[in-house]
Amino acid sequence: xxxxxxxxxxxxxxxxxxxxxxxxxxxxxxxxxxxxxxxxxxxxxxxxxxxxxxxxxxxxxxxxxxxxxxxxxxxxxxxxxxxxxxxxxxxxxxxxxxxxxxxxxxxxxxxxxxxxxxxxxxxxxxxxxxxxxxxxxxxxxxxxxxxxxxxxxxxxxxxxxxxxxxxxxxxxxxxxxxxxxxxxxxxxxxxxxxxxxxxxxxxxxxxxxxxxxxxxxxxxxxxxxxxxxxxxxxxxxxxxxxxxxxxxxxxxxxxxxxxxxxxxxxxxxxxxxxxxxxxxxxxxxxxxx
Numbered sequence: 001x002x003x004x005x006x007x008x009x010x011x012x013x014x015x016x017x018x019x020x021x022x023x024x025x026x027x028x029x030x031x032x033x034x035x036x037x038x039x040x041x042x043x044x045x046x047x048x049x050x051x052x053x054x055x056x057x058x059x060x061x062x063x064x065x066x067x068x069x070x071x072x073x074x075x076x077x078x079x080x081x082x083x084x085x086x087x088x089x090x091x092x093x094x095x096x097x098x099x100x101x102x103x104x105x106x107x108x109x110x111x112x113x114x115x116x117x118x119x120x121x122x123x124x125x126x127x128x129x130x131x132x133x134x135x136x137x138x139x140x141x142x143x144x145x146x147x148x149x150x151x152x153x154x155x156x157x158x159x160x161x162x163x164x165x166x167x168x169x170x171x172x173x174x175x176x177x178x179x180x181x182x183x184x185x186x187x188x189x190x191x192x193x194x195x196x197x198x199x200x201x202x203x204x205x206x207x208x209x210x211x212x213x214x215x216x217x218x219x220x221x222x223x224x225x226x227x228x229x230x231x232x233x234x235x236x237x238x239x240x241x242x243x244x245x246x247x248x249x250x251x252x253x254x255x256x257x258x259x260x261x262x263x264x265x266x267x268x269x270x271x272x273x274x275x276x277x278x279x280x281x282x283x284x285x286x287x288x289x
Contacts, residue, residue, distance in 0.1 A: 003019040004016040004017065004018060004019065004025065004081065005017045005019075007024070011031065011033040011036075011037075011038050011232075012028065012029055012031060012033060012048075012051070012227075012232045013026050013027060013028055013029060013226070013227070014026075014027045014029065015027070017096065018079065021096060022096065023071055023079065023093050023094065023095065023096060024093070024094050024095075024096050024097075025079075025082055025087065025091050025092070025093050025094075026091065026092045026093075026094060026225075026226065026227075027048070027087055027090055027091045028047075028048035028049070028051045028052045028055075028090045028091070028227075029043075029047070029048050029090075030043040030044055030045065030046065030047040030048050031043055031047075032044060032047070032253055032256055032268075032276075033232070033253075034253075034256060034257040034260040034261075035156075035257070035260065035261075036151065036155060036156055036157065039256070039260070039268065041267075042256070042268050042273070044273060044276055044277050044280070045277070047231070047277075047280065048090040049089045049090045050231070050280050050281070050284060051090075051227065051230045051231055051232065052073075052089065052090045052091065052092060053089075053284070054229070054230050054231070054284055054287070054288075055092060055227045055228050055229075055230055056070075056073040056074075056092060057287070057288050058195065058228040058229045058230075059073065059092075059224075059228060060073075061194075061195075061198065062191060062194060062195070062224070062228065065190055065191055065194050066187040066190060066191055066224050067221065067222070067223050067224065068223055068224040068225065068228075069094040069095040069097055069214060069216075069223035069224065069225040070092060070093070070094055071093045071094055071095060072092070072093040073092050073093075075088065077093070078091065078093050079093060094225055095216055095223065095225075096216075097214025097215055097216055097217075097223060097225055098173075098174070098214055098215050098217050099212065099213075099214040099225065099226075100169060100172065100174065100180060100184065100212070100213050100214060100215065100222075101149060101150045101168060101169075101172050102147050102148070102149070102150060102160070102165055102168060102169065102181075102184060102212075102213070103147060103148045103149070103150050103157060103210045103211075103212060104145070104147050104184050104185070104187075104188040104210060104211045104212065104213065105145070105146050105147060105148060105208065105209070105210045106143050106144070106145055106146075106188050106189060106191075106192035106208060106209055106210070106211070107125075107140060107143065107144045107146055107207075107208040108139060108140060108143045108144075108192065108196055108205075108206060108207060108208060109137055109138065109139050109140060109205065109207040109208065109235075110130070110134050110135075110136065110137065110138055110140055111136065111137055111207050111208065111235060111247075111248065112208065112235065112254075114146070114208075115136050115137075118130060118134065119136075125144065125146050125159070126144070126145065126146040126147065126159055126160060126161055126162070127145075127161050127162050128144040128145070128146060130144075135244050135245040136244070136245055136246060136247065137207075137237075137242065137243070137244050137245070137246060137247070137248050138244050138245075143189055143192050143193065143196075145185050145188060145189060146159060147159075147160045147162075147165050147184075147185075148160060149168060150212070162181060162185065165181045165184070165185075166178050166181045169181055174215060175220070176220075180215065180222060183213075183222050184211075184213050184222070187211070187213065187222070187224065188211050191211055191224070191228070192206070192209060195209070195228075195229050198287075199236065199287065200239070202286050202287055203238065203239040203240060203286070204236050204237070204238065204239060204251075204283070204286055204287065205236065205237040205238075205239050205242055206229065206234060206235070206236055207234075207235040207236070207237055207248070208234065208235050209229055209233055209234035209235070210233050210234075211224060211226075211228065211233075212224075212225055212226035212227075213225060230252075231251075231252040231253050231276075231280050231283070232252070232253050234252055235248075235250065235252060235254055236250075236251040236252055236283055237249065237250070237251065238251065238286075250279065251279045251280075251282060251283040252279065252280075252283065253276065255272065255275055255276045255279055256268060256272055256273070256276050259272050
């Protein structure tokens with residue numbers, strides 16, 4: 001990377017800062033995370049490349065919905081030093097932002113941890129109260145915004161109310177924290193509705209997803225950053241296989257994450273890894289071909 005400086009090592013991405021400080025490179029990895037931890041020795045070939053291509057497609061599709069921080073995706077748009085291996089094909093160049101330490105989660109269907117908690121009797125999630133009588137994988141009355149903190153690898157994120165998000169943003173040193181919190185909520189709901197509608201037109205269900213945002217400290221403007229509707233950030237289901245009252249066949253990293261929950265401490269078998277890789281390719285084809 002020449003004089004590019006590694007500034008952040010994440011579970012699925014690393015962030016590099018350009019020599020002149022005017023851009024950052026988001027480099028996607030082939031690693032897999034579960035329960036907020038990287039699974040040691042578990043990688044899927046070209047996962048980072050597929051994830052970058054998917055994010056790139058979504059960023060282009062949604063740039064009229066909310067502003068994003070993308071400066072370059074395709075080789076001709078990237079800084080020359082990002083066009084060589086091992087960064088070529090798995091890197092998006094973005095504006096340098098101060099990231100807001102919030103994971104903006106939008107849930108359109110009751111599944112995953114929400115279903116487990118609901119089935120145990122909980123009805124309050126963030127600022128949202130869910131009615132009785134729902135079944136697993138049922139569509140929620142309206143998309144729910146249930147933000148969490150963004151914690152380091154190995155620690156669990158904490159669910160937040162809207163007032164909590166204002167407090168977290170304020171403590172992180174941002175001005176106008178209420179305005180930022182409102183923008184994140186509104187942008188996230190707008191993005192989910194667009195992406196879910198796009199997926200529906202391709203016989204896919206976007207059950208839930210998460211977004212991350214950052215602020216350009218020179219202009220004070222909020223931008224969508226990180227990744228969007230990828231294998232790691234979302235749950236996608238095949239619409240033709242959707243059956244209410246049952247767990248659903250996953251098309252994302254939740255294939256592996258769900259297996260890990262059911263088999264704690266065991267090594268992920270090759271069969272599960274192959275299933276995930278095939279699902280990734282199927283999802284990408286259904287969305288963008």
